[in-house]
Amino acid sequence: xxxxxxxxxxxxxxxxxxxxxxxxxxxxxxxxxxxxxxxxxxxxxxxxxxxxxxxxxxxxxxxxxxxxxxxxxxxxxxxxxxxxxxxxxxxxxxxxxxxxxxxxxxxxxxxxxxxxxxxxxxxxxxxxxxxxxxxxxxxxxxxxxxxxxxxxx
Numbered sequence: 001x002x003x004x005x006x007x008x009x010x011x012x013x014x015x016x017x018x019x020x021x022x023x024x025x026x027x028x029x030x031x032x033x034x035x036x037x038x039x040x041x042x043x044x045x046x047x048x049x050x051x052x053x054x055x056x057x058x059x060x061x062x063x064x065x066x067x068x069x070x071x072x073x074x075x076x077x078x079x080x081x082x083x084x085x086x087x088x089x090x091x092x093x094x095x096x097x098x099x100x101x102x103x104x105x106x107x108x109x110x111x112x113x114x115x116x117x118x119x120x121x122x123x124x125x126x127x128x129x130x131x132x133x134x135x136x137x138x139x140x141x142x143x144x145x146x147x148x149x150x151x152x153x
Contacts, residue, residue: 021150028150029068034058035146036076043123043137046081046144047096055148056097057083060126066107069145070130077128081144084124086115087137093124097147108132 022033033055041049043057050056060066060082073080083096093102093115102108111127115134123137126145135142 026148027072030064031149032065033148033150034069034072035148036072036080037144037146040141040143041081042139042141043081043085043125043135043144046142046146047083050144050146050148053146053148055146057081058145058147059083059095059098059100060107060109061095061098061100063107066109069126070109072145073126073128073130076143078143079125079127079133081135081142082124082126082132083147084132085122085137086134087122090119090122091115 022028026033026035035050035053035055037046037049047057058069060069069082084093084102085096086093088094094100095102100106109126109130109132111129111131111133114132115121117134117136121134121136123135125133125135125140125142127133
């Protein structure tokens with residue numbers, strides 16, 4: 001009985017301490033913290049703002065993370081920048097922080113027909129319905145989602 005009580009306390013303590021590391025206004029999910037902006041910026045400005053806060057534009061590198069981001073966006077009913085781009089090599093979408101390629105075998109949630117912007121739309125946004133779109137990096141001001149690892153804060 002004492003063992004179960006101690007184990008429960010340790011689990012609760014670890015959950016609270018990790019969640020508390022996210023800071024005010026940040027959401028905790030799995031091993032990351034997320035910030036849903038209340039202002040709009042271009043993709044490059046949003047990337048810079050996330051870095052100033054110790055993070056990066058959010059990356060949906062797994063089904064679980066992708067569904068979490070989709071659900072958050074649906075609550076806010078707005079379009080948000082996330083961290084994918086094909087600005088370096090057209091058609092090769094890469095998460096900018098982890099440098100992981102978006103491969104057909106990895107999680108993705110492109111809106112039908114997207115990406116479709118050719119050399120003009122090189123930055124990734126997640127629409128209010130949770131699907132991904134390619135947008136012009138400098139031409140659009142959107143809300144943005146920052147992600148950070150609380151242990152690197």
